[in-house]
Amino acid sequence: MTTTLPTYEDVLTRYEPVLGLETHVELGTRSKMFCGCATGFGADPNTQVCPVCLGLPGSLPVVNAAAIEYAIRLGLALNCSIASWCRFSRKNYFYPDMPKNFQISQYDEPLCTDGYLDIEVDGEAVRIGIERVHLEEDTGKSTHVGGATGRIHGASHSLVDYNRAGIPLVEVVTRPIPGTGALAPEVAHGYVTELREICRTLGISDVRMEQGSLRCDVNVSLNRSGAGWGTRTETKNVNSLRSVQRAVRFEMSRQAGVLDAGGRIVQETRHFHEDTGATTSGRSKEEATDYRYFPEPDLVPLAPDPAWVEQIRAALPELPAARRARLAELLGATPAEMRAMGNAGVVDLVAATTAAGAPAGEARKWWLAYLAQRANAAGVEPAELGITPAQVAEVIALVDDGTLSDALARQAIDGVLETGRDPAEIVAERGLRTVSDTGALGAAVDEAIAAQPDVVAKIRGGKVQAVGPLVGAVMRATGGQADAAVVRALVLQRLGVDS
Protein backbone atom coordinates (compact mmCIF):
# COMPACT_ATOMS: atom_id res chain seq x y z
CA MET A 1 0.00 0.00 0.00
CA THR A 2 1.65 3.18 -1.11
CA THR A 3 -0.44 6.18 -0.19
CA THR A 4 1.06 9.60 0.26
CA LEU A 5 1.23 10.46 3.95
CA PRO A 6 -0.07 13.85 5.05
CA THR A 7 2.61 16.23 6.27
CA TYR A 8 3.21 16.48 9.98
CA GLU A 9 1.85 20.04 10.14
CA ASP A 10 -1.24 18.88 8.28
CA VAL A 11 -1.81 16.06 10.78
CA LEU A 12 -1.73 18.49 13.67
CA THR A 13 -4.40 20.73 12.22
CA ARG A 14 -6.95 17.89 12.37
CA TYR A 15 -5.79 15.43 15.04
CA GLU A 16 -4.56 15.32 18.61
CA PRO A 17 -2.04 12.56 19.43
CA VAL A 18 -2.22 10.50 22.62
CA LEU A 19 0.92 8.64 23.66
CA GLY A 20 1.59 5.69 25.91
CA LEU A 21 5.05 4.29 26.62
CA GLU A 22 6.05 0.91 27.96
CA THR A 23 9.71 0.72 28.78
CA HIS A 24 11.58 -2.44 29.72
CA VAL A 25 14.76 -2.04 31.74
CA GLU A 26 17.08 -4.97 32.39
CA LEU A 27 18.28 -4.73 35.97
CA GLY A 28 22.02 -4.88 36.56
CA THR A 29 21.94 -7.57 39.24
CA ARG A 30 24.82 -10.03 39.32
CA SER A 31 22.52 -13.05 39.11
CA LYS A 32 19.21 -13.72 37.37
CA MET A 33 15.72 -13.00 38.71
CA PHE A 34 14.89 -16.49 39.93
CA CYS A 35 18.19 -18.41 39.82
CA GLY A 36 21.92 -17.91 40.40
CA CYS A 37 23.02 -17.81 36.75
CA ALA A 38 25.29 -14.91 35.79
CA THR A 39 23.85 -12.03 33.76
CA GLY A 40 26.87 -10.66 31.82
CA PHE A 41 26.17 -9.44 28.28
CA GLY A 42 27.91 -11.12 25.36
CA ALA A 43 28.75 -14.48 26.98
CA ASP A 44 28.97 -17.56 24.73
CA PRO A 45 25.48 -18.87 23.89
CA ASN A 46 23.77 -21.03 26.49
CA THR A 47 26.61 -20.85 29.03
CA GLN A 48 24.59 -18.89 31.63
CA VAL A 49 21.66 -21.24 32.01
CA CYS A 50 20.52 -23.79 34.59
CA PRO A 51 17.50 -26.01 35.26
CA VAL A 52 15.48 -23.05 36.61
CA CYS A 53 15.87 -20.68 33.65
CA LEU A 54 15.59 -23.60 31.22
CA GLY A 55 12.31 -24.54 32.84
CA LEU A 56 13.37 -28.13 33.49
CA PRO A 57 10.86 -30.24 35.42
CA GLY A 58 11.25 -30.13 39.20
CA SER A 59 13.19 -26.85 39.32
CA LEU A 60 11.86 -24.04 41.48
CA PRO A 61 12.38 -20.28 41.20
CA VAL A 62 13.59 -18.19 44.18
CA VAL A 63 13.29 -14.39 44.00
CA ASN A 64 16.49 -12.30 43.88
CA ALA A 65 16.31 -9.78 46.75
CA ALA A 66 18.44 -7.23 44.87
CA ALA A 67 15.97 -7.17 41.96
CA ILE A 68 13.16 -6.31 44.40
CA GLU A 69 15.25 -3.54 45.93
CA TYR A 70 16.18 -2.12 42.50
CA ALA A 71 12.53 -2.09 41.40
CA ILE A 72 11.52 -0.34 44.64
CA ARG A 73 14.28 2.24 44.08
CA LEU A 74 12.89 2.98 40.63
CA GLY A 75 9.30 3.05 41.92
CA LEU A 76 10.25 5.58 44.59
CA ALA A 77 12.20 7.72 42.12
CA LEU A 78 9.06 7.78 39.95
CA ASN A 79 6.91 8.90 42.91
CA CYS A 80 5.01 5.59 43.02
CA SER A 81 3.28 3.86 45.91
CA ILE A 82 5.01 0.61 46.85
CA ALA A 83 2.62 -2.29 47.38
CA SER A 84 2.64 -3.72 50.89
CA TRP A 85 1.65 -7.09 49.42
CA CYS A 86 1.80 -8.36 45.84
CA ARG A 87 2.32 -11.47 43.78
CA PHE A 88 3.96 -12.76 40.65
CA SER A 89 1.80 -14.22 37.88
CA ARG A 90 2.30 -16.65 35.06
CA LYS A 91 1.88 -15.22 31.60
CA ASN A 92 1.23 -18.25 29.41
CA TYR A 93 2.33 -18.29 25.82
CA PHE A 94 3.97 -20.75 23.48
CA TYR A 95 6.97 -19.25 21.83
CA PRO A 96 10.47 -20.70 21.93
CA ASP A 97 12.00 -17.59 23.57
CA MET A 98 10.72 -18.93 26.91
CA PRO A 99 11.56 -22.58 27.47
CA LYS A 100 9.01 -22.88 30.31
CA ASN A 101 6.16 -21.88 27.93
CA PHE A 102 5.33 -19.09 30.34
CA GLN A 103 6.98 -15.97 31.63
CA ILE A 104 6.89 -15.07 35.31
CA SER A 105 5.60 -11.50 35.43
CA GLN A 106 3.24 -9.39 37.50
CA TYR A 107 -0.32 -8.85 36.35
CA ASP A 108 -3.01 -7.29 38.52
CA GLU A 109 -0.76 -6.81 41.58
CA PRO A 110 2.30 -4.81 40.49
CA LEU A 111 5.01 -3.84 42.99
CA CYS A 112 4.82 -0.08 42.28
CA THR A 113 1.79 1.93 41.17
CA ASP A 114 0.49 5.39 40.54
CA GLY A 115 3.48 7.70 40.18
CA TYR A 116 4.68 10.42 37.86
CA LEU A 117 7.77 11.81 36.20
CA ASP A 118 8.23 15.50 35.46
CA ILE A 119 10.24 16.30 32.37
CA GLU A 120 11.05 19.44 30.46
CA VAL A 121 10.53 19.61 26.70
CA ASP A 122 11.45 22.74 24.78
CA GLY A 123 11.40 24.73 28.00
CA GLU A 124 7.94 23.45 28.92
CA ALA A 125 7.22 21.32 31.98
CA VAL A 126 5.35 18.09 31.18
CA ARG A 127 4.12 15.66 33.85
CA ILE A 128 4.02 12.04 32.68
CA GLY A 129 1.72 9.83 34.75
CA ILE A 130 3.20 6.45 35.66
CA GLU A 131 0.58 3.73 35.93
CA ARG A 132 2.82 0.95 37.20
CA VAL A 133 6.30 -0.47 37.55
CA HIS A 134 6.33 -4.24 37.69
CA LEU A 135 8.91 -7.00 37.76
CA GLU A 136 9.30 -9.87 35.34
CA GLU A 137 11.95 -12.01 33.70
CA ASP A 138 13.53 -11.41 30.31
CA THR A 139 13.21 -13.90 27.48
CA GLY A 140 15.82 -15.75 25.42
CA LYS A 141 17.29 -14.36 22.25
CA SER A 142 16.26 -15.82 18.89
CA THR A 143 18.29 -15.67 15.71
CA HIS A 144 16.26 -16.32 12.60
CA VAL A 145 18.10 -18.32 9.96
CA GLY A 146 17.44 -18.52 6.23
CA GLY A 147 15.51 -15.25 5.86
CA ALA A 148 16.81 -12.42 3.75
CA THR A 149 17.99 -10.11 6.53
CA GLY A 150 17.90 -12.18 9.71
CA ARG A 151 14.29 -11.16 10.18
CA ILE A 152 11.64 -13.65 11.09
CA HIS A 153 10.01 -13.25 7.69
CA GLY A 154 11.00 -16.04 5.35
CA ALA A 155 13.24 -17.73 7.91
CA SER A 156 13.57 -21.51 7.66
CA HIS A 157 14.29 -22.04 11.36
CA SER A 158 15.44 -20.17 14.46
CA LEU A 159 18.29 -20.61 16.92
CA VAL A 160 17.74 -19.72 20.56
CA ASP A 161 20.23 -18.63 23.21
CA TYR A 162 18.76 -18.69 26.72
CA ASN A 163 21.49 -16.64 28.45
CA ARG A 164 19.10 -13.68 28.60
CA ALA A 165 16.12 -15.78 29.75
CA GLY A 166 15.49 -15.01 33.40
CA ILE A 167 17.42 -11.75 33.66
CA PRO A 168 15.34 -9.41 35.84
CA LEU A 169 13.33 -6.81 33.96
CA VAL A 170 11.22 -3.96 35.17
CA GLU A 171 8.47 -2.69 32.95
CA VAL A 172 7.51 0.95 33.42
CA VAL A 173 4.07 1.76 32.01
CA THR A 174 2.87 5.33 31.59
CA ARG A 175 -0.72 6.47 31.75
CA PRO A 176 -2.07 7.78 28.42
CA ILE A 177 -0.36 11.09 27.65
CA PRO A 178 -2.72 13.52 25.89
CA GLY A 179 -2.23 17.18 25.11
CA THR A 180 1.31 17.12 23.76
CA GLY A 181 0.31 18.22 20.24
CA ALA A 182 3.22 18.95 17.95
CA LEU A 183 5.67 18.08 20.72
CA ALA A 184 4.50 14.43 20.99
CA PRO A 185 7.66 12.94 19.42
CA GLU A 186 9.89 15.14 21.63
CA VAL A 187 7.86 14.29 24.74
CA ALA A 188 8.32 10.56 24.04
CA HIS A 189 12.04 11.13 23.47
CA GLY A 190 12.35 13.33 26.55
CA TYR A 191 10.57 10.83 28.77
CA VAL A 192 12.71 7.86 27.75
CA THR A 193 15.86 10.00 28.05
CA GLU A 194 14.94 11.05 31.59
CA LEU A 195 13.94 7.53 32.60
CA ARG A 196 17.31 6.31 31.34
CA GLU A 197 19.14 9.00 33.34
CA ILE A 198 17.20 8.03 36.46
CA CYS A 199 18.01 4.34 36.07
CA ARG A 200 21.66 5.20 35.57
CA THR A 201 21.70 7.51 38.61
CA LEU A 202 20.00 4.84 40.74
CA GLY A 203 22.67 2.34 39.66
CA ILE A 204 20.05 -0.27 38.77
CA SER A 205 20.91 -0.81 35.10
CA ASP A 206 23.52 0.07 32.51
CA VAL A 207 20.55 1.16 30.31
CA ARG A 208 22.35 0.55 27.01
CA MET A 209 19.69 0.66 24.32
CA GLU A 210 22.10 -0.72 21.70
CA GLN A 211 22.57 -3.84 23.87
CA GLY A 212 18.87 -4.10 24.62
CA SER A 213 19.08 -3.36 28.34
CA LEU A 214 16.52 -0.60 27.75
CA ARG A 215 13.76 -1.21 25.22
CA CYS A 216 10.68 0.79 24.47
CA ASP A 217 7.21 0.00 23.13
CA VAL A 218 5.49 3.08 21.76
CA ASN A 219 1.69 3.41 21.80
CA VAL A 220 0.14 6.09 19.62
CA SER A 221 -3.44 7.00 18.86
CA LEU A 222 -5.04 10.02 17.23
CA ASN A 223 -8.30 11.67 18.04
CA ARG A 224 -10.14 14.25 16.00
CA SER A 225 -10.46 17.54 17.81
CA GLY A 226 -13.30 17.23 20.29
CA ALA A 227 -13.94 13.52 19.67
CA GLY A 228 -13.06 10.63 22.02
CA TRP A 229 -9.72 8.83 21.95
CA GLY A 230 -8.88 6.87 18.84
CA THR A 231 -7.70 3.29 18.54
CA ARG A 232 -4.03 2.84 19.46
CA THR A 233 -1.26 0.87 17.86
CA GLU A 234 1.74 -0.48 19.74
CA THR A 235 5.10 -0.26 18.00
CA LYS A 236 7.37 -2.84 19.63
CA ASN A 237 11.05 -2.81 20.54
CA VAL A 238 12.06 0.65 19.46
CA ASN A 239 15.71 0.54 20.34
CA SER A 240 17.21 4.02 20.24
CA LEU A 241 16.15 7.40 21.58
CA ARG A 242 16.02 8.82 18.08
CA SER A 243 13.86 5.91 16.91
CA VAL A 244 11.36 6.60 19.70
CA GLN A 245 10.93 10.07 18.28
CA ARG A 246 10.74 8.84 14.68
CA ALA A 247 8.27 6.05 15.47
CA VAL A 248 5.83 8.49 17.12
CA ARG A 249 6.07 10.89 14.23
CA PHE A 250 5.63 8.17 11.63
CA GLU A 251 2.62 6.60 13.36
CA MET A 252 0.95 10.00 13.66
CA SER A 253 1.27 10.57 9.91
CA ARG A 254 0.34 7.01 8.99
CA GLN A 255 -2.76 6.93 11.16
CA ALA A 256 -3.86 10.36 9.90
CA GLY A 257 -3.52 9.05 6.34
CA VAL A 258 -5.75 6.05 7.15
CA LEU A 259 -8.35 8.20 8.93
CA ASP A 260 -8.33 10.86 6.20
CA ALA A 261 -9.13 8.16 3.64
CA GLY A 262 -12.13 7.11 5.74
CA GLY A 263 -10.38 4.00 7.09
CA ARG A 264 -10.22 2.57 10.60
CA ILE A 265 -7.14 2.12 12.77
CA VAL A 266 -6.69 -1.53 13.71
CA GLN A 267 -5.48 -2.18 17.25
CA GLU A 268 -2.32 -4.11 16.54
CA THR A 269 1.35 -4.61 17.20
CA ARG A 270 3.65 -2.92 14.73
CA HIS A 271 7.36 -3.21 13.99
CA PHE A 272 9.69 -0.24 13.57
CA HIS A 273 12.29 -0.32 10.81
CA GLU A 274 15.47 1.58 11.60
CA ASP A 275 16.45 1.88 7.94
CA THR A 276 13.27 3.50 6.62
CA GLY A 277 11.82 4.99 9.82
CA ALA A 278 8.52 3.31 8.97
CA THR A 279 6.38 0.86 10.96
CA THR A 280 4.71 -2.23 9.52
CA SER A 281 1.88 -4.38 10.80
CA GLY A 282 2.86 -7.23 13.11
CA ARG A 283 0.66 -9.79 14.75
CA SER A 284 -2.84 -9.56 13.34
CA LYS A 285 -5.98 -9.37 15.43
CA GLU A 286 -6.74 -13.07 14.92
CA GLU A 287 -3.40 -13.88 16.53
CA ALA A 288 -4.06 -11.61 19.51
CA THR A 289 -2.68 -13.58 22.40
CA ASP A 290 -4.69 -14.92 25.29
CA TYR A 291 -2.14 -15.08 28.11
CA ARG A 292 -4.36 -16.75 30.75
CA TYR A 293 -2.55 -15.11 33.66
CA PHE A 294 -2.80 -16.76 37.07
CA PRO A 295 -0.86 -16.34 40.34
CA GLU A 296 2.51 -18.10 40.15
CA PRO A 297 2.12 -21.18 42.35
CA ASP A 298 5.89 -21.71 42.70
CA LEU A 299 6.43 -18.37 44.47
CA VAL A 300 5.00 -17.03 47.71
CA PRO A 301 3.67 -13.45 47.87
CA LEU A 302 5.97 -10.49 48.24
CA ALA A 303 5.30 -8.14 51.15
CA PRO A 304 8.00 -5.46 51.36
CA ASP A 305 8.40 -4.28 54.95
CA PRO A 306 7.49 -0.55 55.05
CA ALA A 307 10.59 0.07 57.18
CA TRP A 308 12.74 -1.44 54.42
CA VAL A 309 11.01 0.72 51.81
CA GLU A 310 11.70 3.84 53.92
CA GLN A 311 15.32 2.77 54.28
CA ILE A 312 15.58 2.51 50.49
CA ARG A 313 13.91 5.90 50.09
CA ALA A 314 16.36 7.52 52.52
CA ALA A 315 19.30 6.07 50.59
CA LEU A 316 18.18 7.32 47.14
CA PRO A 317 20.86 9.41 45.43
CA GLU A 318 20.21 12.94 44.19
CA LEU A 319 18.00 12.47 41.11
CA PRO A 320 18.91 13.98 37.72
CA ALA A 321 16.34 16.81 37.76
CA ALA A 322 17.36 18.00 41.23
CA ARG A 323 20.99 17.72 40.25
CA ARG A 324 20.49 19.75 37.07
CA ALA A 325 18.69 22.47 39.02
CA ARG A 326 21.48 22.60 41.61
CA LEU A 327 24.21 22.72 38.96
CA ALA A 328 22.38 25.35 36.90
CA GLU A 329 22.34 27.52 40.00
CA LEU A 330 25.96 26.77 40.84
CA LEU A 331 27.15 27.41 37.28
CA GLY A 332 24.87 30.36 36.65
CA ALA A 333 23.79 28.63 33.42
CA THR A 334 20.59 29.21 31.47
CA PRO A 335 18.36 26.20 30.61
CA ALA A 336 19.70 26.34 27.04
CA GLU A 337 23.29 26.31 28.31
CA MET A 338 22.48 23.40 30.61
CA ARG A 339 21.00 21.50 27.66
CA ALA A 340 24.08 22.20 25.55
CA MET A 341 26.32 20.90 28.33
CA GLY A 342 24.04 17.92 28.89
CA ASN A 343 24.08 16.99 25.21
CA ALA A 344 27.87 17.25 25.14
CA GLY A 345 28.15 15.15 28.31
CA VAL A 346 30.21 17.77 30.13
CA VAL A 347 27.95 18.97 32.98
CA ASP A 348 29.94 17.13 35.65
CA LEU A 349 33.23 18.17 34.11
CA VAL A 350 32.26 21.85 34.02
CA ALA A 351 31.09 21.63 37.64
CA ALA A 352 34.33 19.97 38.71
CA THR A 353 36.42 22.50 36.78
CA THR A 354 34.51 25.30 38.49
CA ALA A 355 35.03 23.61 41.84
CA ALA A 356 38.77 23.59 41.03
CA GLY A 357 38.73 27.38 40.87
CA ALA A 358 37.89 28.32 37.25
CA PRO A 359 35.16 30.86 36.48
CA ALA A 360 32.01 28.90 35.42
CA GLY A 361 31.72 30.70 32.06
CA GLU A 362 35.34 29.88 31.12
CA ALA A 363 34.97 26.27 32.26
CA ARG A 364 31.85 25.92 30.13
CA LYS A 365 33.53 27.54 27.12
CA TRP A 366 36.55 25.23 27.17
CA TRP A 367 34.58 22.01 27.72
CA LEU A 368 31.94 22.85 25.12
CA ALA A 369 34.36 23.99 22.44
CA TYR A 370 37.95 22.78 22.21
CA LEU A 371 37.75 19.85 24.64
CA ALA A 372 34.45 18.53 23.22
CA GLN A 373 35.98 18.84 19.76
CA ARG A 374 39.08 16.88 20.77
CA ALA A 375 36.92 14.20 22.42
CA ASN A 376 34.76 14.00 19.34
CA ALA A 377 37.82 13.64 17.08
CA ALA A 378 39.19 10.91 19.34
CA GLY A 379 35.80 9.17 19.47
CA VAL A 380 35.68 9.15 23.29
CA GLU A 381 33.47 10.71 25.93
CA PRO A 382 34.85 14.03 27.19
CA ALA A 383 35.30 12.45 30.63
CA GLU A 384 37.64 9.85 29.08
CA LEU A 385 39.67 12.36 27.11
CA GLY A 386 42.67 12.22 29.45
CA ILE A 387 42.63 15.65 31.03
CA THR A 388 41.28 16.28 34.53
CA PRO A 389 39.01 19.17 35.51
CA ALA A 390 41.83 20.39 37.78
CA GLN A 391 44.21 20.52 34.81
CA VAL A 392 41.65 22.42 32.75
CA ALA A 393 41.21 24.88 35.64
CA GLU A 394 45.00 25.33 35.67
CA VAL A 395 45.06 26.14 31.95
CA ILE A 396 42.22 28.63 32.43
CA ALA A 397 44.17 30.30 35.26
CA LEU A 398 47.20 30.63 32.96
CA VAL A 399 45.02 32.34 30.34
CA ASP A 400 43.54 34.60 33.00
CA ASP A 401 46.90 35.84 34.23
CA GLY A 402 48.04 36.55 30.70
CA THR A 403 50.66 33.79 30.54
CA LEU A 404 48.81 32.02 27.71
CA SER A 405 46.71 33.21 24.81
CA ASP A 406 43.80 31.00 23.74
CA ALA A 407 45.97 29.56 20.97
CA LEU A 408 48.76 28.73 23.40
CA ALA A 409 46.23 27.31 25.87
CA ARG A 410 45.11 24.89 23.16
CA GLN A 411 48.76 23.86 22.68
CA ALA A 412 49.08 23.37 26.44
CA ILE A 413 45.97 21.17 26.44
CA ASP A 414 47.38 19.17 23.52
CA GLY A 415 50.52 18.67 25.58
CA VAL A 416 48.55 17.42 28.57
CA LEU A 417 46.63 15.01 26.34
CA GLU A 418 49.87 13.71 24.79
CA THR A 419 51.84 13.29 27.99
CA GLY A 420 49.36 13.23 30.86
CA ARG A 421 51.56 15.77 32.66
CA ASP A 422 50.31 18.99 34.26
CA PRO A 423 49.85 22.21 32.25
CA ALA A 424 52.53 24.11 34.23
CA GLU A 425 55.12 21.52 33.26
CA ILE A 426 54.06 21.58 29.61
CA VAL A 427 54.20 25.38 29.56
CA ALA A 428 57.68 25.46 31.14
CA GLU A 429 59.06 22.65 29.01
CA ARG A 430 57.78 23.95 25.68
CA GLY A 431 58.37 27.59 26.49
CA LEU A 432 54.74 28.44 25.88
CA ARG A 433 54.32 32.04 26.91
CA THR A 434 52.58 34.98 25.34
CA VAL A 435 55.06 37.52 24.03
CA SER A 436 53.28 40.74 24.84
CA ASP A 437 56.34 42.76 25.61
CA THR A 438 56.21 45.36 22.83
CA GLY A 439 59.97 45.87 22.95
CA ALA A 440 60.62 42.22 22.12
CA LEU A 441 57.95 42.25 19.42
CA GLY A 442 59.19 45.48 17.87
CA ALA A 443 62.00 43.87 15.89
CA ALA A 444 59.68 41.23 14.44
CA VAL A 445 57.13 43.89 13.47
CA ASP A 446 59.80 46.06 11.78
CA GLU A 447 61.06 43.05 9.84
CA ALA A 448 57.55 42.18 8.62
CA ILE A 449 56.90 45.79 7.52
CA ALA A 450 60.21 45.92 5.65
CA ALA A 451 59.57 42.58 3.91
CA GLN A 452 56.11 43.39 2.55
CA PRO A 453 56.11 46.94 1.09
CA ASP A 454 53.09 46.21 -1.14
CA VAL A 455 50.94 45.27 1.86
CA VAL A 456 52.17 48.37 3.68
CA ALA A 457 51.14 50.52 0.72
CA LYS A 458 47.62 49.08 0.76
CA ILE A 459 47.21 49.75 4.48
CA ARG A 460 48.51 53.28 4.16
CA GLY A 461 46.05 53.68 1.28
CA GLY A 462 43.24 53.06 3.79
CA LYS A 463 42.74 49.27 3.52
CA VAL A 464 43.26 48.46 7.21
CA GLN A 465 41.86 44.94 6.74
CA ALA A 466 44.92 44.10 4.59
CA VAL A 467 46.99 43.90 7.77
CA GLY A 468 46.54 40.08 8.03
CA PRO A 469 49.74 39.02 6.22
CA LEU A 470 51.85 41.29 8.44
CA VAL A 471 50.29 39.91 11.64
CA GLY A 472 50.78 36.39 10.27
CA ALA A 473 54.44 37.03 9.59
CA VAL A 474 54.99 38.29 13.15
CA MET A 475 53.13 35.29 14.63
CA ARG A 476 55.33 32.93 12.60
CA ALA A 477 58.47 34.78 13.63
CA THR A 478 57.53 34.43 17.32
CA GLY A 479 56.52 30.79 17.05
CA GLY A 480 52.86 31.56 17.74
CA GLN A 481 53.63 32.97 21.15
CA ALA A 482 52.61 36.56 20.43
CA ASP A 483 49.12 37.79 21.18
CA ALA A 484 47.58 38.44 17.77
CA ALA A 485 45.55 41.43 18.98
CA VAL A 486 48.65 43.06 20.45
CA VAL A 487 50.60 42.44 17.21
CA ARG A 488 47.85 43.97 15.09
CA ALA A 489 47.72 47.10 17.23
CA LEU A 490 51.47 47.40 17.17
CA VAL A 491 51.73 47.06 13.36
CA LEU A 492 49.07 49.71 12.79
CA GLN A 493 50.71 52.01 15.34
CA ARG A 494 54.07 51.67 13.56
CA LEU A 495 52.40 52.55 10.26
CA GLY A 496 50.64 55.50 11.87
CA VAL A 497 47.20 54.19 10.97
CA ASP A 498 44.20 54.21 13.33
CA SER A 499 42.83 50.73 14.03
Next chain:
Amino acid sequence: MPDAPSAITRAEVAHLARLARLAVTDDELDTLAGELDVILTSVARVQQVAAADIPPTSHAVPLTNVLRADEVRPSLPRQAVLAGAPAAEEERFRVPRILDEE
Protein backbone atom coordinates in the same frame (compact mmCIF):
# COMPACT_ATOMS: atom_id res chain seq x y z
CA MET B 1 -24.05 -32.85 23.96
CA PRO B 2 -24.81 -33.06 27.70
CA ASP B 3 -28.06 -31.53 28.90
CA ALA B 4 -26.71 -29.62 31.92
CA PRO B 5 -24.79 -26.39 31.15
CA SER B 6 -21.10 -27.30 30.89
CA ALA B 7 -18.30 -25.65 32.84
CA ILE B 8 -16.33 -25.60 29.60
CA THR B 9 -17.52 -25.69 26.01
CA ARG B 10 -16.10 -27.66 23.15
CA ALA B 11 -15.19 -24.35 21.46
CA GLU B 12 -13.25 -23.23 24.53
CA VAL B 13 -11.30 -26.48 24.54
CA ALA B 14 -10.51 -25.99 20.87
CA HIS B 15 -9.35 -22.44 21.61
CA LEU B 16 -7.10 -23.58 24.48
CA ALA B 17 -5.67 -26.35 22.32
CA ARG B 18 -4.78 -23.82 19.66
CA LEU B 19 -3.14 -21.50 22.22
CA ALA B 20 -1.15 -24.47 23.48
CA ARG B 21 -0.19 -25.38 19.90
CA LEU B 22 -1.76 -28.82 20.32
CA ALA B 23 -3.27 -30.55 17.29
CA VAL B 24 -6.47 -32.04 18.71
CA THR B 25 -8.81 -34.11 16.56
CA ASP B 26 -12.60 -33.69 16.63
CA ASP B 27 -12.97 -36.96 18.54
CA GLU B 28 -10.38 -35.85 21.08
CA LEU B 29 -12.17 -32.53 21.49
CA ASP B 30 -15.34 -34.36 22.48
CA THR B 31 -13.49 -36.55 24.96
CA LEU B 32 -11.46 -33.66 26.44
CA ALA B 33 -14.46 -31.35 26.75
CA GLY B 34 -16.29 -34.06 28.71
CA GLU B 35 -13.32 -34.84 30.97
CA LEU B 36 -12.45 -31.20 31.63
CA ASP B 37 -16.07 -30.50 32.43
CA VAL B 38 -16.01 -33.13 35.19
CA ILE B 39 -12.75 -31.72 36.59
CA LEU B 40 -13.94 -28.10 36.56
CA THR B 41 -17.31 -28.98 38.09
CA SER B 42 -15.54 -30.82 40.89
CA VAL B 43 -13.17 -27.91 41.56
CA ALA B 44 -16.08 -25.48 41.44
CA ARG B 45 -17.56 -27.30 44.43
CA VAL B 46 -14.71 -25.91 46.56
CA GLN B 47 -16.03 -22.42 45.91
CA GLN B 48 -19.31 -23.39 47.56
CA VAL B 49 -17.57 -23.98 50.91
CA ALA B 50 -15.34 -20.88 50.66
CA ALA B 51 -16.97 -18.49 53.13
CA ALA B 52 -16.33 -14.75 53.30
CA ASP B 53 -13.89 -15.27 56.20
CA ILE B 54 -11.62 -17.50 54.08
CA PRO B 55 -9.42 -15.33 51.86
CA PRO B 56 -8.47 -16.81 48.50
CA THR B 57 -4.90 -18.02 48.40
CA SER B 58 -2.51 -19.09 45.70
CA HIS B 59 -0.19 -20.96 48.02
CA ALA B 60 -0.70 -23.67 50.61
CA VAL B 61 1.93 -22.29 53.01
CA PRO B 62 1.27 -18.89 54.67
CA LEU B 63 4.69 -17.44 53.89
CA THR B 64 5.85 -14.19 52.29
CA ASN B 65 9.21 -12.80 51.16
CA VAL B 66 11.15 -15.94 50.38
CA LEU B 67 14.16 -14.23 48.86
CA ARG B 68 17.73 -15.14 48.00
CA ALA B 69 20.85 -12.98 48.06
CA ASP B 70 22.09 -11.75 44.66
CA GLU B 71 24.91 -14.26 44.31
CA VAL B 72 26.08 -16.01 41.16
CA ARG B 73 25.97 -19.81 41.24
CA PRO B 74 27.52 -22.07 38.62
CA SER B 75 25.45 -22.68 35.50
CA LEU B 76 25.18 -26.01 33.71
CA PRO B 77 27.92 -27.10 31.31
CA ARG B 78 26.73 -26.26 27.81
CA GLN B 79 27.04 -29.85 26.69
CA ALA B 80 24.50 -30.81 29.35
CA VAL B 81 22.25 -27.89 28.39
CA LEU B 82 22.13 -28.79 24.71
CA ALA B 83 21.84 -32.53 25.42
CA GLY B 84 18.18 -31.84 26.19
CA ALA B 85 17.55 -30.01 22.95
CA PRO B 86 15.72 -31.90 20.18
CA ALA B 87 18.15 -30.15 17.80
CA ALA B 88 21.09 -27.81 18.28
CA GLU B 89 23.09 -25.64 15.92
CA GLU B 90 25.87 -23.14 16.59
CA GLU B 91 25.61 -23.85 20.34
CA ARG B 92 21.98 -22.80 20.29
CA PHE B 93 18.63 -24.58 20.45
CA ARG B 94 17.36 -25.11 16.94
CA VAL B 95 13.62 -24.67 16.66
CA PRO B 96 11.23 -24.80 13.70
CA ARG B 97 10.28 -21.62 11.95
CA ILE B 98 8.37 -19.35 14.33
CA LEU B 99 4.92 -18.12 13.32
CA ASP B 100 5.34 -15.64 10.55
CA GLU B 101 4.79 -12.22 12.02
CA GLU B 102 5.09 -9.98 9.02
